[in-house]
Each structure stands twice: as structure tokens, then as C-alpha cells.
């Protein structure tokens with residue numbers, strides 16, 4: 001089986017898991033990740049253990065990434081995309097375009113000088129220590145790429161790991177099967193009446209995840225102070241018939257409650273209010289967790305109408321009080337919007353590339369399987385799911401791939 005090669009599109013937890021399953025069985029895997037850092041959304045998440053592990057899955061994503069980057073059978077191409085894909089005599093032919101490798105991972109020692117000294121914020125920092133190099137260069141912000149006016153990063157790097165004159169590279173590959181694990185795109189809440197991107201202290205749950213990961217506590221973006229009152233607003237962009245997003249994103253209640261709990265443990269003075277439609281249960285220990293969470297967090301079964309800013313960057317939230325049916329206004333220091341899991345921005349182009357079908361929801365249609373043709377899907381490319389479910393779905397995709405390849409080699 002070692003002569004078999006599989007192309008995986010998307011290096012999130014699903015793509016990494018599928019790659020590992022196949023690599024451990026002796027197959028060679030080309031794992032193509034569009035962004036500069038592998039690991040997808042889950043690699044940005046914080047561990048949410050308060051007094052004990054709450055099984056949020058963040059460490060599982062870390063583990064998959066660490067194992068995948070070390071596996072000799074996996075070639076991980078970051079900043080890369082599959083440009084074309086065709087099939088002849090049962091074998092695919094693809095070409096992968098990879099953006100220039102400005103920072104040499106073999107030389108970079110993670111000293112951080114390029115990050116600190118770059119005048120335009122063009123050096124980006126990874127989330128995980130398994131990101132190698134730990135830094136990447138954002139071409140849109142780089143002054144050298146804009147008008148050749150700056151080479152500070154090259155000059156300050158003591159290891160000469162940076163080279164700004166690199167060009168993009170093209171990698172041909174001939175996979176025997178393809179797995180699409182391009183994940184999801186988080187809903188953009190700009191058009192909701194919550195002042196996102198207008199009021200500094202309205203953030204998304206994804207931004208709170210990153211904040212907890214990097215700073216281990218919740219802080220108000222406006223002044224870096226610890227907020228005294230936080231409101232979580234659930235179902236922003238999910239279960240919304242007007243948007244055509246009728247699905248429940250499944251993970252937001254669990255993720256938001258776990259984050260609320262961890263904030264309450266680390267910052268006990270902070271009051272937390274949770275606005276929700278109904279709480280989506282998760283895991284077999286949910287009942288016990290939910291009972292204990294309700295002691296610390298005020299739960300209000302209502303979704304706020306509008307949010308307005310007060311003079312001191314506070315946020316006036318209006319909502320219909322469930323018992324009295326009266327409209328109430330309350331001031332919070334920070335609002336966290338639990339944004340929906342929506343189909344990956346690239347799903348249409350990937351459907352054209354691979355011939356996969358797209359369901360009415362916009363996610364890949366798993367009922368219209370292309371298994372017989374050697375093309376499979378994994379993870380949230382199929383629809384909302386948790387990290388554990390994404391790993392399980394990747395295992396299933398790897399198993400189907402093996403079955404397809406065995407059937408083909410027996411013929």
C-alpha cells in the first residue's frame with residue numbers, strides 16, 4: 001500500500017486527523033492548507049479546564065497538529081491551494097500552488113525579533129508551538145512587497161531565516177484519492193444590530209477563544225481592563241430563517257458555557273449573563289455541568305434586539321424579559337456574540353474542482369457521495385460538528401479511502 005498517495009484539502013483538525021490515519025497505515029499524504037498556519041479554527045482555542053477537564057477538545061487539536069507535522073509520510077503544504085484536478089486511468093493529477101516561503105522553518109528559532117520590529121504588523125504569530133516556523137509574513141501588509149521600502153525583518157533576524165525575494169512554488173502531485181476537509185467559515189455578524197466592528201467591546205466567541213488562549217483571561221478591548229459584566233448572545237447567524245441558516249451550529253452553547261465558566265473561575269468578580277433560545281446539550285456529562293454552571297451564570301431565555309454604546313464604551317443591551325414580557329435595558333462592559341458555523345467560503349470553487357455536490361444548506365452533500373470516484377469529505381465541510389465529531393468523521397473518510405484503494409488495487 002505504500003505506493004498510494006492521498007491529497008487532502010484543508011489542514012484543520014479534520015484534515016490533520018485523516019492525514020494521520022492514512023500516514024500511519026503507510027500511505028503518503030499531501031496535506032494542502034490555504035492559510036499560513038495549519039490547525040484550522042480549533043488550534044486557536046483555549047483549554048477550558050476550570051477545576052477539571054471539560055473535554056472541550058482544544059488539546060486534541062494540538063495533539064493532531066503535533067503528530068502530523070512530525071509524521072514522515074505527511075507533506076504539509078501551507079499557504080497553498082490546489083489549482084486544478086483531473087482524473088486519467090483511475091489516477092488524479094493535481095497541481096498545488098504555494099505562496100513564497102519567506103521564513104525558513106529550519107533556521108527560525110522563534111526569537112520574535114521580526115515580529116517585534118516589523119513597522120507594518122506584517123509578521124504574524126502562530127498559535128501553537130507546533131507551528132514551524134512560528135511566524136509568517138502577511139503579503140498584504142508587507143512594505144517590501146508593496147513598494148520595496150522596508151527590509152527590517154531580514155536585517156534583524158540573527159539566523160538569516162527571512163528572505164523577502166522568494167517566489168511562489170508549484171507542486172505537481174498524482175494522488176490516488178482526494179479528501180476535502182476545508183472546514184467552515186464563521187458567520188460575519190456586521191449586519192446584525194449588535195454593533196460588531198463599530199463598538200470595540202462587542203466581540204465574537206472566536207475572538208474570545210483567542211483572547212483566552214493568548215491572555216488566559218477576558219479583557220475589554222477598549223481599555224484592556226477586566227470586564228465587570230459580560231453578556232453572551234447565542235445563535236448569532238444560526239437558526240435564522242431570514243438568512244437561510246436554519247441549522248443549529250451545535251457547538252456554540254457548549255463552547256460559550258465552558259468559556260463563561262472558565263472566566264468565572266479566573267475572574268470571580270465578573271458577572272456573566274447568557275442570552276439563549278434553548279440550550280443545546282453536549283456530551284454525557286452535560287446535565288451535571290449545566291447544573292453547576294447555572295449557579296454561577298445568569299441564564300435568560302431571550303435573544304437581545306439591539307445593542308447601543310454608552311458614553312464610556314459600555315454597551316446597552318435591550319431584550320424582552322421572559323417572565324414580564326417587558327423590554328428591559330441593561331448595561332454590560334463586554335458582549336460576546338456566539339457566531340454560527342456557516343459553509344466554507346471556498347465550497348463552490350472546491351465543488352467545481354472536485355465534482356462534489358453542495359446541499360441546499362451550502363455544506364457539501366454527503367448523501368450524494370463521490371466515494372466510487374475516490375473523492376471524500378471530512379469534518380465541518382459536511383456541516384456543523386465538534387472537534388471530536390470532526391476527528392471521527394475524518395476517521396470515517398480515511399476508512400472509506402482505504403476501502404476504495406483496496407478495491408481498486410484488487411481489480
Ligand SMILES: Cc1cc2nc3c(=O)[nH]c(=O)nc-3n(C[C@H](O)[C@H](O)[C@H](O)COP(=O)(O)OP(=O)(O)OC[C@H]3O[C@@H](n4cnc5c(N)ncnc54)[C@H](O)[C@@H]3O)c2cc1C
Pocket residue numbers: 009010011012013014015032033034035038039040041042045056057058080081082181182183184185186205206209251254255258339340341344346350378379380381385386387388390
Ligand atoms: C467560536 C467557536 C468555538 C468552538 N469551540 C469548540 C469547542 O470548544 N469544542 C469543540 O469540540 N468544537 C468547537 N468548535 C467547533 C470546531 O471549531 C470545529 O469542530 C473544528 O474546527 C472543525 O475542524 P475542520 O477541520 O472541519 O474545519 P476548520 O477548523 O475550519 O479547518 C479547515 C481548514 O481548511 C482550510 N481551507 C479552507 N479552504 C481551503 C482551500 N480551498 N484549500 C486549502 N485549505 C483550505 C482552512 O484554512 C482551515 O485551516 C468551535 C467553533 C467555533 C466557531
